[in-house]
Amino acid sequence: MTREIQQSFREILEETTWIDKDTKRLARDKVDAMALRIGYPDSILDRCELDDRYKDVAIDPNLYFENTLNILRHLTRVEQSHLGTPVNKSIWNTAPAVVNAYYSRNKNQIMFPAGILQPPFYHRYFPKSLNYGGIGVVIGHEITHGFDDKGRLFDRNGNLHRWWRDEAVAQFHERAQCIIDQYGKYVVDEVGIQIDGINTQGENIADNGGIKQAFRSYQKWTNTYGDKDETLPGLNYTGMQLFFLNFAQVWCGETRPAASRNKLKTAVHSPGKYRVIGTLSNSVEFAKVYNCPLGSPMNPVKKCSVW
Template sequence: AKLMTQKIGYPEFITNSTELDKEYEGIVLHPDKYFENGLENLKHYALQEQLKLRSPVNRNRWVTSPAVVNAFYTRSKNLISFPAGILQPPLYHQNYPRFLNYGGIGVVIGHEVTHGFDNKGRQFDPNGNLQSWWHNDSLNRFQARAECVVQQYSNYVVPDLSIPLNGINTQGENIADNGGVKQAFRAYKRWAEKYGPEASLPGINLNHYQLFFLQFAQIWCGISRPKAAVHTVRVDAHSPGRFRVVGTLSNLKEFSEVYHCPLSSPMNPQKKCEVW
């Protein structure tokens, strides 16, 4: 975790005209040839990819463009990246209360960090090399905990479609979701204990800890057509948004405490899964 490289916002070279020109050197564009311009771009980037084959790994190079609304963990580089596109509402704003930022982008950061220790990330060492570097005891305990998560999510069924989730295909993202929320909440709680209470949101009778979890749930609020939902369940490495919320928070005792969920209720089951 300490050796993770961080990429936040955008690469520095795009603010330097000379360096930016080098990035697009060799591309010939024509104002009246849209399709051909697209091919020129594809050829240029294909060549750039080929040149990497005999070159040392550039750990400073970004894996995505700044405008992307997403975040990434790159196993082969032990790299986390948060493009400028995701550093905006509803996930983050410089004037948001901390409980919203921690419940938004804070959870995303925790999610990507946890990917370094999920079922795939754990196979890469601190320098991004694919090798077995854990002790067998640690690996056995990890697999037992991961299996709990697999079984938990495999028991979820998409409403109205009667399709169960695939807990095996989604285990990496589920592990990252669970770890991300837990670490972000601990981070916010530590901040609140150090700096004291913030102003609350008007008209909402919830405390800051409750609002943290509400913000996390808001991120995954959405709707999809039935065929799209079926496609998500069958091929996506992520669980549908509903279960990213329910599955994660029902495992977290801190959620049950701040929302006063009775033991053995749906959001506070006696058996909880915990990997990290």
């Protein structure tokens, strides 16, 4: 799926008209060079390597606080041991059980720990609509981070380097501003606070790009294998509709008002509700699949698009 969605990004890049040929070529090189880390590092299965890695950590089953301090000291020693050495791009900087995904700008690397490779994001026996609408969008999201407001500043090797032409930079900022303005108008009713469109622009750009890439890949899959098994019992939805439905379901959640206020001031992600509304209202494919009339809230005439 990751390789398929990378290919979808390449195709979208080729169809993009606001980027010059030289910048496109370098962007293509960057996505080609993107390293994949999926599941867990090999060292997890090597007992000797694991024992050696944690040999200086003292753990006592009766001392929670002290154990935490010992682990933090160990992690600090590991970090300090890397000072003055070349960047080791094979090291995982997260635990396999974490339910999250990452893009590393200075490694040009995308990482999907085992923790996120489960429902509602993914299951090997799910209809493909749910997998592409779940983990597929996450994969596209992380790929797009390589080309968001911060990721685009780093080249294929993870070096901070100005590789975009000035004209492409200006065009990018114009499209990013549309996203900033769109999300900046959303107000979280529970606390009466607007979303910070500038703070959240990178994640919003990644959400909007990710869903396009994943949907394109899902369409290719159905064109090859058909969609006869793409429905769910008791639900009268097509596979294409289930794709968007699972994307939306992934972001269902509850947040207390105090936490909402804090996140709206500090977090780089928009609240889940607006990750869904904002992304899908920019999606031509969503409007077509769900027959949203042009000019309705989920199918506005003016849509924002970066990737």
